[in-house]
Amino acid sequence: MDEIQVPVTGWIAFSVLVLGLLVVDLLVHKHKHGESKRSAIAWSLGWIALGLGFSVFVWKAYGARPAQEYLGAWLIEKSLSLDNLFVFLVIFRSLSIPEDEQRRVLFWGIFGALIFRALFIFAGVEALERWHAVVYVFGAILLLTAIRVALEDPARKRESTLVQWLARRLPVSSSLEGAHFLVRDHRRLMATPLLVALIAIELTDIAFAVDSVPAALAVSQEPFIVYTSNVFAILGLRALYIALAHVISELHYLHYGLAAVLAFAGLKMVVPDSWVHVPPLVSVAIIVACIGLAVAASLWARAQERRRDQVRD
Numbered sequence: 001m002d003e004i005q006v007p008v009t010g011w012i013a014f015s016v017l018v019l020g021l022l023v024v025d026l027l028v029h030k031h032k033h034g035e036s037k038r039s040a041i042a043w044s045l046g047w048i049a050l051g052l053g054f055s056v057f058v059w060k061a062y063g064a065r066p067a068q069e070y071l072g073a074w075l076i077e078k079s080l081s082l083d084n085l086f087v088f089l090v091i092f093r094s095l096s097i098p099e100d101e102q103r104r105v106l107f108w109g110i111f112g113a114l115i116f117r118a119l120f121i122f123a124g125v126e127a128l129e130r131w132h133a134v135v136y137v138f139g140a141i142l143l144l145t146a147i148r149v150a151l152e153d154p155a156r157k158r159e160s161t162l163v164q165w166l167a168r169r170l171p172v173s174s175s176l177e178g179a180h181f182l183v184r185d186h187r188r189l190m191a192t193p194l195l196v197a198l199i200a201i202e203l204t205d206i207a208f209a210v211d212s213v214p215a216a217l218a219v220s221q222e223p224f225i226v227y228t229s230n231v232f233a234i235l236g237l238r239a240l241y242i243a244l245a246h247v248i249s250e251l252h253y254l255h256y257g258l259a260a261v262l263a264f265a266g267l268k269m270v271v272p273d274s275w276v277h278v279p280p281l282v283s284v285a286i287i288v289a290c291i292g293l294a295v296a297a298s299l300w301a302r303a304q305e306r307r308r309d310q311v312r313d
Helices: 008-029 037-062 064-095 099-130 134-151 161-169 193-217 223-235 237-244 254-270 280-312
Strands: 182-185 188-191
Touching (some): 037 064, 064 099, 064 193, 064 237, 064 254, 188 193, 193 223, 193 254, 254 280
Antiparallel strands (some): 182 188
16 A cells, blocks of 8 residues: 655645644633533543544545544543543542643643643654564563453552652642742742643553554554554543543453453554455454443443342432
8 A cells, every 4th residue: 555645735734723623622621720621521522533533634635545544543541531531530639630730630641641642643654664573572461451451450549659659759839830830949840740740641642542552553554644643642631531531441352352452452553564464444343343242241240239238218
């Protein structure tokens, strides 16, 4: 398949579009004190619509196959971002960050994530082009991560060890100081809990990128496809977090679905295409099935628990 040729002006136009979307999101929520769940759901649906809508542009500009690869990569990133939401919840709870300030931290966290993802993606594509054996390294990383995710107990994720590590190594103020990330205390510059949360989120995203970027590269090795799918999957994380913060910890079987997606991407990396060819649309269907079944099983189990609690009462 011929490589997609995206001119420099195309990359600039996409960057301007993303910056514009971030500015709109910031300005709309700048003076809001808290955000209703209904509003967060509406914004989440809007971001999802934008992500899906961009696949139409890819289809019109580059053809059906790149559009299908975009959808597959976008679905993988969107699915794996659900695990990010749980980590965000743990970080904010560990630092007692109020909901009004969580949006500010998430905005800058997402902005940083877009930069780090670009570095990871272009480095990954360059490595694959120069050394084909890297594909097996990426595949092994994904398969090992799938095993780890499947075996981990979500109930144990109560406190953030990363937050504790940062708090021991940074001069941190004992309380929040409004929306400030840094404050002065007796001429000493100190980090507020907001800055600790931001650093923890950025470091967490870098760790997640080690898994998610190779997973996207299993679907497509076109930099434009992989990066744009990552961007549109990440852009809606703030609203998605607010919408799902109260229920994400109840999806007890979600990690099995995420593990299945990672395992699928890993196998797609290590198994030669000449042996087993998985078309992009089939990849999309497999990803949807893995996450859909995991979420459905979690909701069913939660409903059963509530029924048992009602019977006891």
